[in-house]
Amino acid sequence: MVTFNVGSALMDKVLALSDQIEAEVIRIRRDIHKHPELSFKEERTARLVADRLRLMGVQVTEKIAGNGVMGIIEGRSAGKTVALRADMDALPLQENSGLAFESVNPGVMHACGHDFHTANLLGVAYVLSNLHQEWDGTLKLIFQTGEENGGGAREMIKEGILESPRVEALVGMHALPAPRGYLSLGYGASTAFSDRITLTVKGKKAHASKPQQGVDAIVIAAQIINALQTVLTRQIDPIETATFSLGKINGGTASNIVPDLVEIVGTMRCFSLDVRETMKASIAQIASSIAAGMGGECEVAFREGYPAVVNDERLTNIVKDVACSLYGEIRGRTPDVISSPVQELVKIDGPRLAAEDFGFYSQKVPACLYWVGTGSLTPLHSADFTINEDIAKITLPLMSLTALAIL
Ligand SMILES: [Zn+2]
Numbered sequence: 553m554v555t556f557n558v559g560s561a562l563m564d565k566v567l568a569l570s571d572q573i574e575a576e577v578i579r580i581r582r583d584i585h586k587h588p589e590l591s592f593k594e595e596r597t598a599r600l601v602a603d604r605l606r607l608m609g610v611q612v613t614e615k616i617a618g619n620g621v622m623g624i625i626e627g628r629s630a631g632k633t634v635a636l637r638a639d640m641d642a643l644p645l646q647e648n649s650g651l652a653f654e655s656v657n658p659g660v661m662h663a664c665g666h667d668f669h670t671a672n673l674l675g676v677a678y679v680l681s682n683l684h685q686e687w688d689g690t691l692k693l694i695f696q697t698g699e700e701n702g703g704g705a706r707e708m709i710k711e712g713i714l715e716s717p718r719v720e721a722l723v724g725m726h727a728l729p730a731p732r733g734y735l736s737l738g739y740g741a742s743t744a745f746s747d748r749i750t751l752t753v754k755g756k757k758a759h760a761s762k763p764q765q766g767v768d769a770i771v772i773a774a775q776i777i778n779a780l781q782t783v784l785t786r787q788i789d790p791i792e793t794a795t796f797s798l799g800k801i802n803g804g805t806a807s808n809i810v811p812d813l814v815e816i817v818g819t820m821r822c823f824s825l826d827v828r829e830t831m832k833a834s835i836a837q838i839a840s841s842i843a844a845g846m847g848g849e850c851e852v853a854f855r856e857g858y859p860a861v862v863n864d865e866r867l868t869n870i871v872k873d874v875a876c877s878l879y880g881e882i883r884g885r886t887p888d889v890i891s892s893p894v895q896e897l898v899k900i901d902g903p904r905l906a907a908e909d910f911g912f913y914s915q916k917v918p919a920c921l922y923w924v925g926t927g928s929l930t931p932l933h934s935a936d937f938t939i940n941e942d943i944a945k946i947t948l949p950l951m952s953l954t955a956l957a958i959l
């Protein structure tokens with residue numbers, strides 16, 4: 553079923569306006585890249601976004617959950633409210649990309665593409681505000697604070713970002729290390745639940761020469777760590793996807809003291825609420841019963857991280873259909889930008905075990921997060937992460953047309 557109903561005259565206008573704004577979008581992206589700011593500290597970026605939106609005549613609300621910015625564009629007459637989301641924050645990482653516009657803030661870097669997401673959404677705002685006489689409804693632009701650390705989406709939702717007017721559909725884009733223009737889409741759960749696990753093993757101190765007088769927390773921890781691996785192979789349905797890693801362990805004070813305390817911290821990821829509950833229960837039960845069996849104790853705590861992003865089927869079909877017809881069009885006009893056959897680029901992919909706080913939105917409203925190939929294979933969150941900026945030729949009209957198709 554084809555859900556895409558934007559006329560070809562409108563497609564031409566979107567492509568022409570995207571062309572017009574592309575160089576400016578790349579300038580803005582470089583400016584943001586050079587001045588990255590950590591989660592919830594995006595003051596300069598938020599100011600830049602708000603100033604740009606005002607220049608386009610967009611209604612702006614600032615300081616939502618700290619540095620969040622909202623823009624509203626009204627169409628020709630009343631209709632649906634569709635929201636587009638970009639995140640603005642960077643990572644605590646020293647850049648080593650060699651780019652001319654490398655970060656000037658030591659230890660802070662845009663290594664997740666949020667600079668590009670933000671600049672792209674400003675470009676889309678330009679395209680759609682110029683065309684506001686051609687569509688009905690309301691467009692809400694969400695420039696989000698604190699995606700990487702702390703769940704800015706949850707905070708902005710608490711402050712009412714999805715209300716008045718009530719958002720009926722929400723779409724977002726994320727950069728993906730993949731060939732240029734590769735579009736990865738998923739139905740249903742498409743990123744993982746991500747939770748933090750903390751195991752605190754308690755024993756009893758003793759001198760190393762008299763171990764029988766103590767309870768060795770390190771020995772207990774070793775048993776627990778090994779036994780927990782069976783959660784994945786023995787407790788979870790092999791059809792399901794789940795993983796956890798214990799990334800940090802701390803314990804003991806001296807070479808000749810039987811230690812009384814070990815702390816183990818890890819992360820678990822999975823796609824379903826059922827699996828999440830099974831994993832939590834199994835981890836807690838195995839850890840505490842092993843500790844008890846060895847005369848100690850283990851406290852198990854979970855801190856809920858981001859919920860899975862669950863893509864709405866109808867919206868996902870719209871993005872797919874828009875992309876197929878747009879890619880065909882771009883391929884006809886500028887074959888160097890899209891050189892592979894469309895069916896090789898637009899893919900329905902399985903879920904990825906990444907975590908994205910977009911999941912908070914998808915719990916509240918029909919939503920779709922799609923991933924666009926950066927044209928570079930350097931991984932997200934790496935010091936040499938780069939984006940082939942040519943993809944703006946795809947990402948600007950893709951998001952603009954998707955919004956129009958939903959409206
Ligand atoms: Zn990230």
Ligand SMILES: [Zn+2]
Pocket residue numbers: 664665666699726
């Ligand atoms: Zn990200």
